[in-house]
Amino acid sequence: MDKSYDLVIVGAGPAGVAAAITAARYGLSVGLIDEYPEPGGQYFRPVPVAFRQSGPHDDDPRRTVLEEIRELDVDLRMGTAAWGLFPERRVALLDGSFLQGRAVLVATGAYERSLGFPGWTLPGVMSAGGIQLLVKSHRVLPGRRVLLSGCGPFLLPVAADLLTAGAEVVAVLEAVPWSRTLGFGVHALASADRRRQARGFLATLLRHRVPYVHGASIVEAMGEGGVRRARWARLDALGYPLPGTEREAEVDLVGVGFGFIPAIELLDTADAELVYDADRGGWVPALTEALETSVPGLFAAGETAGIGGVDLALVEGRIVGLEVARRLGQSVPEEEMAGLHAERRRLLAFASALNRTFAPPPGLTSLLREDVTVCRCDESTAAEVVRVIDRGCRHVDSLKCEVRIGMGSCQGRLCAPLCADLIVRRTGLSREAAGRLHLRPPVRPVPVTTLMSMP
Amino acid sequence: MPARHPAPGPREGRGAGGRAGGGVPSGFKVFLKLKKQTAGPRRLTDRPEPLTFTVNGQEVVAYQGETVGAVLAALGQRAVRLSEKYGAPRGLFCGMGVCQECRVTVDGVSNVRACMTPVSLGMRVELPGVEGPPHG
Amino acid sequence: MTHSSDVILLGGGIVGAACAFYLAREGVRVTTLEAGRLIAGTSRACDGLLLLWDKVNDPEFELARRSVQLWRDLSGELGEASDDALEFTVSGCLALAKDAAQREAMEAIRAKMVRWGIPSEVEWLEPEEIPRLEPNVARDLAGALYFPNDLMVDARRATMTLHRRGVDAGARLLDGLGDLRVIAEGGAVKGVAGRDGEYRAGCVVVAAGAWTPLVLRPLGIEVGIRPRKGHILVVEKGPQLFRIPLMDTGYVATVESRAEDLQVGLILEGTMHGSVLVGASREYVGYDRSINPVAIARLARNMVRFLPALSQRRIIRTYAGLRPASDDRRPFIGPHGAYRGLYVAAGHEGAGITLSLATGRMIADMITGRETFMDPTPFDPAR
Numbered sequence: 001m002d003k004s005y006d007l008v009i010v011g012a013g014p015a016g017v018a019a020a021i022t023a024a025r026y027g028l029s030v031g032l033i034d035e036y037p038e039p040g041g042q043y044f045r046p047v048p049v050a051f052r053q054s055g056p057h058d059d060d061p062r063r064t065v066l067e068e069i070r071e072l073d074v075d076l077r078m079g080t081a082a083w084g085l086f087p088e089r090r091v092a093l094l095d096g097s098f099l100q101g102r103a104v105l106v107a108t109g110a111y112e113r114s115l116g117f118p119g120w121t122l123p124g125v126m127s128a129g130g131i132q133l134l135v136k137s138h139r140v141l142p143g144r145r146v147l148l149s150g151c152g153p154f155l156l157p158v159a160a161d162l163l164t165a166g167a168e169v170v171a172v173l174e175a176v177p178w179s180r181t182l183g184f185g186v187h188a189l190a191s192a193d194r195r196r197q198a199r200g201f202l203a204t205l206l207r208h209r210v211p212y213v214h215g216a217s218i219v220e221a222m223g224e225g226g227v228r229r230a231r232w233a234r235l236d237a238l239g240y241p242l243p244g245t246e247r248e249a250e251v252d253l254v255g256v257g258f259g260f261i262p263a264i265e266l267l268d269t270a271d272a273e274l275v276y277d278a279d280r281g282g283w284v285p286a287l288t289e290a291l292e293t294s295v296p297g298l299f300a301a302g303e304t305a306g307i308g309g310v311d312l313a314l315v316e317g318r319i320v321g322l323e324v325a326r327r328l329g330q331s332v333p334e335e336e337m338a339g340l341h342a343e344r345r346r347l348l349a350f351a352s353a354l355n356r357t358f359a360p361p362p363g364l365t366s367l368l369r370e371d372v373t374v375c376r377c378d379e380s381t382a383a384e385v386v387r388v389i390d391r392g393c394r395h396v397d398s399l400k401c402e403v404r405i406g407m408g409s410c411q412g413r414l415c416a417p418l419c420a421d422l423i424v425r426r427t428g429l430s431r432e433a434a435g436r437l438h439l440r441p442p443v444r445p446v447p448v449t450t451l452m453s454m455p
Numbered sequence: 456m457p458a459r460h461p462a463p464g465p466r467e468g469r470g471a472g473g474r475a476g477g478g479v480p481s482g483f484k485v486f487l488k489l490k491k492q493t494a495g496p497r498r499l500t501d502r503p504e505p506l507t508f509t510v511n512g513q514e515v516v517a518y519q520g521e522t523v524g525a526v527l528a529a530l531g532q533r534a535v536r537l538s539e540k541y542g543a544p545r546g547l548f549c550g551m552g553v554c555q556e557c558r559v560t561v562d563g564v565s566n567v568r569a570c571m572t573p574v575s576l577g578m579r580v581e582l583p584g585v586e587g588p589p590h591g
Numbered sequence: 592m593t594h595s596s597d598v599i600l601l602g603g604g605i606v607g608a609a610c611a612f613y614l615a616r617e618g619v620r621v622t623t624l625e626a627g628r629l630i631a632g633t634s635r636a637c638d639g640l641l642l643l644w645d646k647v648n649d650p651e652f653e654l655a656r657r658s659v660q661l662w663r664d665l666s667g668e669l670g671e672a673s674d675d676a677l678e679f680t681v682s683g684c685l686a687l688a689k690d691a692a693q694r695e696a697m698e699a700i701r702a703k704m705v706r707w708g709i710p711s712e713v714e715w716l717e718p719e720e721i722p723r724l725e726p727n728v729a730r731d732l733a734g735a736l737y738f739p740n741d742l743m744v745d746a747r748r749a750t751m752t753l754h755r756r757g758v759d760a761g762a763r764l765l766d767g768l769g770d771l772r773v774i775a776e777g778g779a780v781k782g783v784a785g786r787d788g789e790y791r792a793g794c795v796v797v798a799a800g801a802w803t804p805l806v807l808r809p810l811g812i813e814v815g816i817r818p819r820k821g822h823i824l825v826v827e828k829g830p831q832l833f834r835i836p837l838m839d840t841g842y843v844a845t846v847e848s849r850a851e852d853l854q855v856g857l858i859l860e861g862t863m864h865g866s867v868l869v870g871a872s873r874e875y876v877g878y879d880r881s882i883n884p885v886a887i888a889r890l891a892r893n894m895v896r897f898l899p900a901l902s903q904r905r906i907i908r909t910y911a912g913l914r915p916a917s918d919d920r921r922p923f924i925g926p927h928g929a930y931r932g933l934y935v936a937a938g939h940e941g942a943g944i945t946l947s948l949a950t951g952r953m954i955a956d957m958i959t960g961r962e963t964f965m966d967p968t969p970f971d972p973a974r
Binding site: 035037042048049050051052053111112114121122123124125126127129130131133134135138139140141142165166225226227252263376377378379408409410413414444445 | 529538554
């Protein structure tokens with residue numbers, strides 16, 4: 001038996017929570033789904049309740065939304081996840097139930113883009129976000145001597161969190177050149193809040209004497225049973241490692257973070273139109289001003305709609321909440337909506353500029369040498385994938401017909417971007433033309449017992 | 456019958472939290488919290504509710520609210536499984552339930568994500584083919 | 592832009608690929624045209640068992656017998672490359688009977704195999720004999736039939752291998768062409784038109800699977816093919832639960848059934864990579880390929896009925912495909928009298944992978960003017 005709501009929201013991160021609060025304040029019935037035990041998403045990931053302590057970022061003023069939501073009549077469906085979105089806006093949950101909404105908002109956030117390089121599958125090589133989660137939320141150090149490598153300012157708070165927790169950070173490697181960061185910094189630091197943050201992070205790095213190296217990247221992780229050494233090199237203007245610039249260090253932990261990829265899988269299964277926007281993280285839903293997808297009644301907000309950060313997510317969540325309230329007959333003040341849209345445009349411009357500045361340089365794909373694993377689930381190598389591309393296969397979704405990629409437990413989330421990179425490299429096609437996987441439900445592994453319990 | 460090993464982390468028998476020792480000046484306590492976590496060498500804070508469960512038959516002390524993945528990280532157990540085709544060691548990667556790399560066996564059920572699974576009293580975690588966890 | 596060849600294959604699924612493969616090796620200039628992006632249609636969504644016992648009429652069986660031999664030949668020809676190119680194995684097949692009705696079906700299948708002259712290809716098992724072959728199968732069954740020599744391939748790999756080998760032999764292969772239209776003038780086919788140009792040939796083979804009626808209708812031809820949707824579930828890799836592909840003896844009834852509503856039979860195939868493919872559902876819902884939660888629920892319950900330990904696992908993917916179901920359960924293979932040079936090779940329902948090679952061989956024989964390996968009358972497209 002389906003449970004019905006005015007608005008079903010998948011994902012209780014900033015966008016989902018903001019939408020839930022807004023809609024609930026207008027008297028709409030709201031069901032909010034998240035796999036974690038409490039709302040917050042990745043950005044607000046709280047310390048587990050049973051620890052009975054606050055976390056290191058709990059002074060962030062945005063966190064008030066987490067209290068607000070508890071005061072409202074929102075049905076919190078925590079600890080379960082949506083695995084499918086079926087016609088007439090029915091959301092299928094892992095616990096076997098279905099929620100149906102007059103409107104559905106998919107605010108499932110994003111996941112980190114990795115870099116494929118020799119040794120990237122070794123234990124101890126993690127996504128930068130995964131490391132931050134362990135340190136910030138689980139309050140545990142996954143390693144003592146860390147190399148961070150990636151693109152974008154997200155590396156800085158991760159480094160700072162590690163240093164504060166007592167780890168040694170050997171270096172922070174930023175793949176784009178100094179000139180880009182400086183140029184962007186001038187633009188970005190127009191905001192007092194960002195100035196404060198940047199000062200804080202850079203001061204922490206300075207205090208611990210951590211090199212913040214630009215135009216550099218990890219090129220190999222080495223070790224038996226787990227990473228023990230890491231090698232990095234400087235990059236040329238296109239991102240190719242420069243021979244002769246390699247350095248090595250002993251590490252027991254490597255964090256990689258080369259941007260974020262919107263988690264659009266649920267939207268894809270509902271056949272929402274997706275477009276390629278390099279400035280928003282790649283494949284994103286085509287959205288109206290009201291943040292509605294091409295499927296009537298299906299909305300997207302936050303990182304799912306395009307990489308843009310927490311403030312944009314909060315604004316977009318509110319926009320969707322208001323929009324749905326308006327459609328269901330509530331009277332919504334025009335000025336409030338107009339104000340949110342103006343704010344959204346401003347934040348979008350910033351986000352696009354940031355993503356453009358810190359786009360991973362194309363030469364990094366050269367690290368996907370022959371024997372490097374491309375598909376972690378089925379262990380296909382770059383050589384195997386390239387052989388199929390060279391035979392004439394030019395689309396990610398077609399690669400699966402001739403080589404094992406995108407068919408394992410992660411459903412292609414890790415390998416599809418790498419395969420697209422390889423297609424671009426070998427054929428000269430654009431990333432958009434190289435395509436993506438087209439997903440069907442389940443968008444995450446679903447227990448057989450869940451399927452058995454469905455009518 | 457697996458041999459009993461001394462559990463890494465807090466000294467057993469000291470009760471919840473297991474403080475580093477009595478009579479320590481309060482200024483030092485803050486320092487100790489950061490540097491010499493009594494809840495375990497890699498844990499950054501104490502936490503209140505200990506419980507025991509097993510990893511590869513070895514008894515391990517953990518705390519209510521922790522995930523299997525976080526506990527393994529705290530133990531320094533980086534490899535959690537072997538890849539099916541080449542038998543290569545794999546560990547936590549994304550930490551948020553997406554990459555499916557951290558699959559372990561819990562209470563006889565295979566392919567359970569360590570990073571998303573809260574520990575519970577008496578839980579049996581197995582890392583097939585992987586040695587560990589390290590002692591002490 | 593105009594291209595020309597001797598023969599055009601309209602459709603890039605396994606049947607089209609097989610036709611092109613055999614034709615090219617005869618030295619015929621072949622162009623295969625695919626509307627979508629390879630592999631676009633049903634060949635992308637199949638399991639890979641190559642069976643004899645589930646065939647529903649004599650002509651289909653004859654075609655299957657020849658085809659299975661051709662698969663063996665192809666695997667032999669590929670040698671070591673066969674693993675990568677086809678994932679070919681002699682897997683055998685174990686058909687389980689869960690109740691009295693399915694046990695009766697065991698009788699019917701065995702009788703059929705005797706009539707077809709292949710009694711040695713089937714072994715009758717009483718319930719207590721099943722665990723020695725497959726210990727994890729449910730213990731409350733009514734019996735089983737074991738087919739030791741049944742074969743298995745990976746359908747997608749096999750399709751692409753046929754395409755690539757065809758290209759090696761001189762065939763041209765083009766995909767992403769958008770909707771394709773047969774060009775006919777004065778009672779003869781002249782070629783095929785796509786979005787970006789025309790492809791001229793004196794001979795067109797329509798191998799468009801479930802979409803064949805849509806291609807033939809503008810020519811004024813009706814052919815008895817309807818899309819019959821099936822789902823496959825993929826079970827995540829884990830501890831191996833069975834070795835031999837498992838089906839149920841009720842499977843044949845689902846194939847033969849004329850019912851419009853959802854029919855579910857059992858197919859459980861372990862792949863070379865440790866995952867398990869689960870089938871098989873059948874329903875008539877037009878050209879809709881979306882995932883039907885009712886079908887996957889029934890597939891899940893059915894598979895656990897036969898292999899209870901599967902209840903502990905996770906499903907990581909599902910897909911759906913459209914079988915080209917023929918009204919009289921015989922495919923359409925051969926020249927169509929309405930137009931000179933027009934051939935049809937379609938309508939194999941759920942046996943397309945199995946029957947593809949013999950279909951290709953037959954089409955190649957017909958086009959090159961040779962006598963083919965069996966009387967093709969039962970497959971006449973104009974019947």
